[in-house]
Amino acid sequence: MERGGVDGGGSGIGRACCEVLAREGARVVAADINLQSSQETLSLLPGSQQHMAVGVDVSDKGSVEAAFKSIQKHYGEPPSLLVNSAGILALAPHTDTSEEEWMKIIDVNLKGTYLITQSFTKMLLDGRGEVQGTMVNVASIAAKTGLPDFEPYAASKGGVVSLTKNCAAALIRKGIRVNCVLPGLITTPMIQLLKEDLQADIKKSTPLGRAGRPHEVAELIAFLLSDRSSYMVGSCVEVTGGYMM
Numbered sequence: 001m002e003r004g005g006v007d008g009g010g011s012g013i014g015r016a017c018c019e020v021l022a023r024e025g026a027r028v029v030a031a032d033i034n035l036q037s038s039q040e041t042l043s044l045l046p047g048s049q050q051h052m053a054v055g056v057d058v059s060d061k062g063s064v065e066a067a068f069k070s071i072q073k074h075y076g077e078p079p080s081l082l083v084n085s086a087g088i089l090a091l092a093p094h095t096d097t098s099e100e101e102w103m104k105i106i107d108v109n110l111k112g113t114y115l116i117t118q119s120f121t122k123m124l125l126d127g128r129g130e131v132q133g134t135m136v137n138v139a140s141i142a143a144k145t146g147l148p149d150f151e152p153y154a155a156s157k158g159g160v161v162s163l164t165k166n167c168a169a170a171l172i173r174k175g176i177r178v179n180c181v182l183p184g185l186i187t188t189p190m191i192q193l194l195k196e197d198l199q200a201d202i203k204k205s206t207p208l209g210r211a212g213r214p215h216e217v218a219e220l221i222a223f224l225l226s227d228r229s230s231y232m233v234g235s236c237v238e239v240t241g242g243y244m245m
């Protein structure tokens, strides 16, 4: 049975990934800075006793290492599938973004993705000649577009795209496939930070004419985690309803 870890698993796209992976028969670890929300995710999964909820702050190396150790202890082996969905959004006008705000977003979205990748691959490769693992990072279409007030968020997601490609090149010969997705506007708690008129503008510019649902991203992620995408390496796939295509 596959073992899948999802950070940011307590909400939105991460929670939908937990649901889709569980439906496909994986044992799922829902990891989130908000432990209560990852426990809530667990309660939504069929066969919840075989799954696990973990508290983790992806921007903190000690917390990430402790989370992987607790997963290893619980299952006797590390996860073989991983989704990096933890993320934060904050909007700030160019001249008003403080150094602290800038670093917070980079720390969670970019450094966090790196720290999780590093611990995941170290644990999976540890003492093993050949492994089979897949990982999907959640970037954003903001990585490729220019939107006012999105600078630190967009830069962090541009970094995730670059990190994906470089990790994919480094890890594929060791048996670990890495890809990423670039969602457009998806209806999750995160977008409550966007003003109604901005959301309306984005929907208007989206050929499909609406925001996406978390499961529409999670189904793509499940495909990228599976052998059905065996020839995809370092791919960054847009899932946007056509926004900014």
Ligand SMILES: NC(=O)c1ccc[n+]([C@@H]2O[C@H](COP(=O)([O-])OP(=O)(O)OC[C@H]3O[C@@H](n4cnc5c(N)ncnc54)[C@H](O)[C@@H]3O)[C@@H](O)[C@H]2O)c1
Residues within 6 Å of the ligand: 007, 008, 009, 010, 011, 012, 013, 014, 031, 032, 033, 034, 037, 056, 057, 058, 059, 084, 085, 086, 087, 088, 089, 108, 112, 138, 139, 140, 141, 182, 183, 184, 185, 186, 187, 188, 189, 190, 191
């Ligand atoms: N919703 C969108 O429109 C959209 C679009 C493009 C990309 N994304 C990306 O998708 C991912 C999921 O976002 P979402 O829309 O589901 O938002 P969400 O707010 O519903 O979920 C994000 C989750 O990440 C967790 N989290 C935040 N900081 C963390 C940390 N330091 N350590 C561990 N967990 C942490 C939160 O507690 C939350 O459960 C994010 O990376 C986001 O940037 C979202």
